[in-house]
Amino acid sequence: MSATTDIIQAMRNSGFVLELAGDRLKVRVPPGCPSFYKYLLRNRKSEFIAALKEQQAEFAQPTELSDTERGLLIAMGLHWQYSADDWAQLWSDCRDHEQRANWLRIAESEQPPAPKQGDTELAVTIRIEGNFGTGRMQFDMGVPLDRWNEQKFSEQIAAMPGATWWQLDQPKRCADCRHAQPTQHTALVTCGAGREDYPACGAFWDSDPKPCNQWAPSANTHGQTADNELRNAR
Numbered sequence: 001m002s003a004t005t006d007i008i009q010a011m012r013n014s015g016f017v018l019e020l021a022g023d024r025l026k027v028r029v030p031p032g033c034p035s036f037y038k039y040l041l042r043n044r045k046s047e048f049i050a051a052l053k054e055q056q057a058e059f060a061q062p063t064e065l066s067d068t069e070r071g072l073l074i075a076m077g078l079h080w081q082y083s084a085d086d087w088a089q090l091w092s093d094c095r096d097h098e099q100r101a102n103w104l105r106i107a108e109s110e111q112p113p114a115p116k117q118g119d120t121e122l123a124v125t126i127r128i129e130g131n132f133g134t135g136r137m138q139f140d141m142g143v144p145l146d147r148w149n150e151q152k153f154s155e156q157i158a159a160m161p162g163a164t165w166w167q168l169d170q171p172k173r174c175a176d177c178r179h180a181q182p183t184q185h186t187a188l189v190t191c192g193a194g195r196e197d198y199p200a201c202g203a204f205w206d207s208d209p210k211p212c213n214q215w216a217p218s219a220n221t222h223g224q225t226a227d228n229e230l231r232n233a234r
């Protein structure tokens with residue numbers, strides 16, 4: 001924040017209204033305002049105008065990507081096997097209205113063919129967690145079974161900085177989950193994500209595999225790794 005922005009904020013807090021009308025500065029002065037502010041307004045008008053223009057540009061930043069838009073961009077990046085630099089460039093471009101619209105147009109035209117009827121029941125359901133342009137978040141997607149290649153997918157996600165993934169439709173253990181809360185019994189945990197369908201003992205056995213839509217890898221498990229271990233153990 002610049003010194004002028006700080007002054008503008010202080011003036012607004014004191015009851016000033018400072019706005020731009022095109023390139024002109026419009027000011028409503030509160031009664032009894034300090035003469036110091038009047039002096040600033042007279043002598044630093046161009047700095048006030050520049051700072052207000054900057055604020056306008058910030059407010060005009062694109063809104064958060066919708067899930068559909070984010071999905072289109074992720075599908076495109078995975079399809080073209082983006083490198084870490086490509087992902088960083090894509091999310092950075094998405095902060096600009098025009099570039100973002102261009103990317104979305106490209107992603108739309110490169111969409112993989114729509115799943116055939118009946119394919120949806122045969123899709124692998126994936127959750128990806130990472131930084132997708134506007135902060136850390138989770139994103140779910142379905143991949144038709146005939147296009148699913150776990151090793152390739154894993155390699156592609158590895159190029160997304162800080163991202164991890166797991167299959168939602170595979171059983172999960174509380175022992176690998178960041179939401180598990182310890183209890184006095186070493187093998188029993190409660191759920192910090194709000195699940196309360198505990199068995200009669202009042203908590204979950206931490207190594208019991210179960211379907212769980214809220215599972216998320218703990219700090220010492222890494223997305224799909226936990227499932228691989230589970231599958232190998234069976």
Ligand code: SF4
Pocket residue numbers: 172173174177178179180181190191192193194195204212213214215216
């Ligand atoms: S979110 Fe699911 S896997 Fe994680 S602790 Fe709760 S019940 Fe267990």
